[in-house]
Amino acid sequence: MADLFDLPDSGNGSNEGASESSAPRPLADRLRPKTLGEVIGQEQVLGPDAPLGVMLSSGSLSSLIFWGPPGVGKTTIARLLADETDLHFVQISAIFTGVPELRKVFEAAKARRTNGKGTLLFVDEIHRFNKAQQDGFLPYMEDGTILLVGATTENPSFELNAAVLSRSQVLVLERLSLADLERLAQRSERELNRVLPLDGPAREALLEMADGDGRALLNLIEQVMAWRVDGKLDTDALSTRLMRRAAKYDKAGEEHYNLISALHKSVRGSDPDAALYWFARMLEGGEDPRFLARRITRMACEDIALADPQAQGICLNAWETYERLGSPEGELALAQAVIYLALAPKTNAGYVAYKEARRMAKKTGSEPPPKHILNAPTQLMAEQGYGAGYEYDHDAEGGFSGQNYFPEGIKRPVLYAPVERGFERELKRRLDYFSSQRLKKQ
Template sequence: MADLFDSPEETGDHAAPHRPLADRLRPRTLAEVIGQDQVLGPDAPLRVMLESGSLGSLIFWGPPGVGKTTIARLLADETDLHFVQISAIFTGVPELKKVFEAAKIRRQNGQGTLLFVDEIHRFNKAQQDGFLPHMEDGTILLVGATTENPSFELNAALLSRAQVLVLERLSLADLERLMQRAEAELGRKLPLTGPAREALQEMADGDGRALLNLVEQVAAWRVEQPLDPDALARRLMRRAAKYDKSGDEHYNLISALHKSVRGSDPDAALYWLARMLQGGEDPRYLARRITRMAVEDIGLADPQAQTICLHAWETYERLGSPEGELALAQAVAYLALAPKSNAGYVAYKAAMRLAKKTGSAPPPKHILNAPTALMKDQGYGAGYEYDHDAEDGFSGQNYFPEGVKRPVLYQPVERGFERELKRRLDYFARLRARRGG
C-alpha cells in the first residue's frame, strides 16, 4: 500500500485514465448506497416496492448530492427496465416526444422504460401534463427528481400518480463512511487530523458529491504533516451554505427563527437569524418578520417589544449592513426572552369571524350620533350614558348590535403586562354584571 501522504504521482499508479472520484465510487447496487435508510432500509417504501414487484412512479425530493440520480439508475437495474435520463433544463417538447416514441417501441418489443427526469419542477404545468397518458398506459415508469417542494412546484394530477419520497442531506456519519470508501479507492489516508476530517465533512454541507470533490483536491496535495482545521481552511474555501431566498430554505429558516422566538430560546433564535443573514437574506425582510413576531406572539404581554423591533428596523435603515444587523439581533434576543401571549391575535381573528357572521348588523341606536332632528326622532343617541359621568367612569352599556349575544373575544394571559390587563378586564366584568349590562 502507498505511504500515508504519498501523492498519486509518487505511487506510480498510471494504469487507468483519470475518472472523477465521484464517478469511480458510484454505487453498483442499492445496498452500496450510503444514507437514505428511510427509503431504502428494511420495511422502507422502496424496499417494500421492490420485494413485492410493484414499483410505481416516484418523485425524489431532496437537496443536491444525496443520491437521487444514482438510486433511479439502480432501480432500473433491479427491475430490468431500460434507463433513460433527461433534464428538464435542456429538454423541450420535441425531445420529449422522441423519448415517448422510443419508449413505445421498446414496450412493443417487451422492454419497459424507467424515465428519470432531473429538475422535473422546471417543466411547466402543461409539460407535466404531457407525462400523464404515458404513465397511465405503462409506456414509462417516471422517476422525477426535484430540489423544490413538490406540493408547490408539481401539479396535482402528476402528484396523484406518483409517490413522493424525501431524500435527506447526508449526516456527518454518512460522510465519514463515504470518506473511508474514497480513501480505500485512492489507496491511502487523507493528510488530515481528526478535527480537520470533521471540518472537511462540514464543508460539504451534507452533499456527498461535494465531499468527494473536496477529497479529490485534498488527496492531490503534497504535505509533510497532517493538516489541522486552520491549515485546511487556508487551502480550501468553505462551501456556501444552501440557501434560496425564494425557495424552501427561505421558508424553513424563517419558520425556525419564528418558532425559536416563540419558544423563548434566544440562542436558537440568534443562530437562525445568523443563518439567514449569512445566506444573503434581505435584513429588511427580517426586520418586518421580527416586528410581526412581536405583534403576534408577545402582543400586550410586553407592549415595549413592538417598539424595540421598530427601533431596530429604523436603526438598520440608518446604519445599513453589517452594523445595523446587530440591532436586529438584539431585538430577536429581547423577543425570545419577553413574556409571550397571542391573546390579542386570537381575539382579532375571533372578531373577524364574528364580523363576517353578523354581516351588516347596525350599531345599537343609543351609541349613534344624532346631528339632525330626524335622527333624534328615530331614536339615535337616546339613552346613551356618558361614561365619564358614571360611577367609576364606567357605564356598563352594551355596544354590540342588537340581537348579537355578547361574546368574549379578548382573554389576556397571566403573563407580563397582560396580567394587569386581565385584572382590569375582570374588574369591568364585575361592574357590568352588577349594573345589569
C-alpha cells in the first residue's frame, strides 16, 4: 500500500517542480506510459502469449479494433504500438473528422509511404463513422498505406461494417480492476511525492468511484491532492467532498441488453441476491422501472409459469403498485417481485410447448378441425357431417370423452411436458391421468 513509499504527508498541497508562471501538466499526461510494459492492466491483450504480444514478437502487426469502456488505455496502447513498430502516429476522432479531412490524412500517409515511413492511423470513436465512410478506409488498409487502429466503446459486430471487421482483429480491453487502480494510485503518489490523505476504507471507496476508468481515477486523485486537510479523511468525509461517478449505462445500447440479460438469468438461476443486484444496477443507471416491470412479468411467464401460477399475478400487482406509487416508493414492489421470481419453482414446459405449437401450426398450414368438433348451425352443414359423432364431455364417464381434437391425419403430438416441480407436479399428475384414459377409450 501507499505507506510503503515513506512519502511526506499531503497536507501542505504543494506541487514541487511546477513553475509558478504556468499550471502543472495534468496527472494523466504526466503518468502516460512510455512503453507497453508500463501499461497497467490489459494483460489479456499485451501479455507475451496474448494477441498483441504475439503480433509484436513475430513482426506481423495487422489492423486492429480496440473495444472497451472509457479510460482503459485504448489511445495509449495505440500510440505505443506506433513507437514499437516505428510507424508515424496520426490520431483523429470520428466525431470531428469529415470526408475532406480523411482525404488529407490518406494523401499524407501515401506521401509518407513513398518516403519509406508507414502510418498508424488511430481513429477514436470509429463507430461514429457511417458504413459508407468506413468503406473509405478499405483501399488504404489493403495496399498498406495505413495500419488502422480503431477504438470504440460499442459492440463492433453491430457498429462496424463487415468489410472493416474482416480486415481487422478485434481486441477487447477490459475495465481496470481494483488491483490495477491501486497500482495506478501508487504510481500517482510516487509522481506527486505525496500520500493520499485517506484512510483504508476511504482509499478503497475512491478506487470504486473510478468504476474501472483509469483516467477518471487520476482526475479524482488530483482533486483529493489539492485539498488542505489534517490527517486522513474517512469515507464519509470523502463522500461529502466528492460526488460518486455515475455508473456506465446506456439505456438504448448494449449495456441495457447486457444487464437485463444478467437479471433474467439470475432469476432463472434462482439467485435472489444476484437478481436484486442487477435490478438495482439498472435503476441506478436510470432505467425506466416500467421497462423492468414488463420484463419481470415476462420472466414469470417464461421461467416460472405454471410451476407457480401466483408468480404472474404478483408481477402484475407489483407493476400496478409502481404505477400508483411512482418512484422511488413503487420500486420496492418490483424488487419484491424479483425476489419472489428468483425463489419460485422453475419450468419452461409451457414456453417450450407454445413454441412447438407455433412451429407445428406453420407446418400444417390450413388443415381443418375434425368435423365432429364443428358446430352445424345450418342444415347443409349438418348434411356435410359437421358435429356428427361429437361426445359431450360432461355426459361422458368421468367427464372425459377422450375424443380426437387434432386435424384428421395428423399424428397426435406431445407438446406440453410438465416438470416435477411446484404446482406443475399436480398438472403432470392430471395430464398423465387423461393420457391413460385416452388410451383406454381408443
